Amino acid sequence: MADPVRPTREEAEAAVRTLLSWAGDDPAREGLIDTPKRVAKAYADWFSGYAIDPDEYLARTFEEVAGYDELIVLRDIRFESHCEHHMAPIIGRAHVGYLPDGKVVGISKLARVVDAYARRLQVQEKMTAQIADCIQRVLQPRGVGVVIEASHGCMTTRGVHKRGVAMVTSKMMGGFREDGRTRAEFLQFIGSPARS
Template identity: 60%
Template sequence: MDAILKNFPPRADDQGKDAQRPTKEEVEAAVRTLIRWTGDNPDREGLLETPKRVAKAYREMFAGYDLDPAQELGRTFEEVAGYDDLVLVKDINFHSHCEHHMVPIVGKAHVAYLPDGKVVGLSKIARVVDIFAHRLQTQEAMTAQIAGVIQEVLNPRGVAVMIEAEHMCMAMRGIRKQGSTTLTTTFTGAFKDQPEEQARFMMMLRTGLKD
């Protein structure tokens, strides 16, 4: 698990990241350069405000660097009337950006855990997905990061994460295959060690019901 956690991208304020960020003016100048690289004219009417819009959009789309997913999971509840069975949050829609080409990844995350005396608010699970999604990512790394932080902070008996996503770097460029979906999974604890728990997770994803 330590190997997973050390691969978390740092927050912007870790190690003085904000001080190393370029200025808004530098970002806008870089966007103007990219517009020229496409063959267009950054001074034409339709593109005059584009550098400002792109700079603002990037701060929003990559806001995950400024947020700590572990902090989102910090408040837990122990009054669960003895409940200790599987908790599954399905179909968490997200959008991210591929770290190789900086084009969108669009998909859904399914996250489950087996509580060990405490649970976390369901919205916090979705928030963790969003924080990791709002960073430059690979799908494989994001899947492991979500599972890793939940396991580290909640210390449940096990965590299961599945992500299914379409990568625009496959759809928009290169091989240009639209509609292809990539599936990735990470299992910890009981989900990794007990095949029946892993099978139950998969069954619940398909049916939405426990057997």
């Protein structure tokens, strides 16, 4: 979680000025003068997930679903995150499925859970597991499946410079792990990883 000794906004802006100088530019020139303020504001957006408890999104459930107990899947949930190694963007989509056990959740809440974890510094494996664990912990369904496919800016714009590479991760729990048919149905629902 976030460091409890949080620097002030002024300190954060001063750090951005240091990085601008380190990059070789002049933080005092007109075009850059407001950049530290903009970057601090952008960070508040990109990393807003630290202030959110994703469990709360799943607290409200519905039980009047006429006994519906089949797979529920929300696929192609676009997200933006940042890798914790380079702070470079991770752009991708998540597919989330669960097998309800008497209660279902508002479908938008699954996308909110994805965003709450995405808006932190991440590694894709951790984010995949966190989303699945959260749904399992709070909703206690008969199973959960999460598949994430994403492109990592630290691989596409620097370092190894490989564009078009997608990292695919999955976390299967309960029926998704133990029952091959449930897993196969989930994978069929989400289709083969899309290319972007």
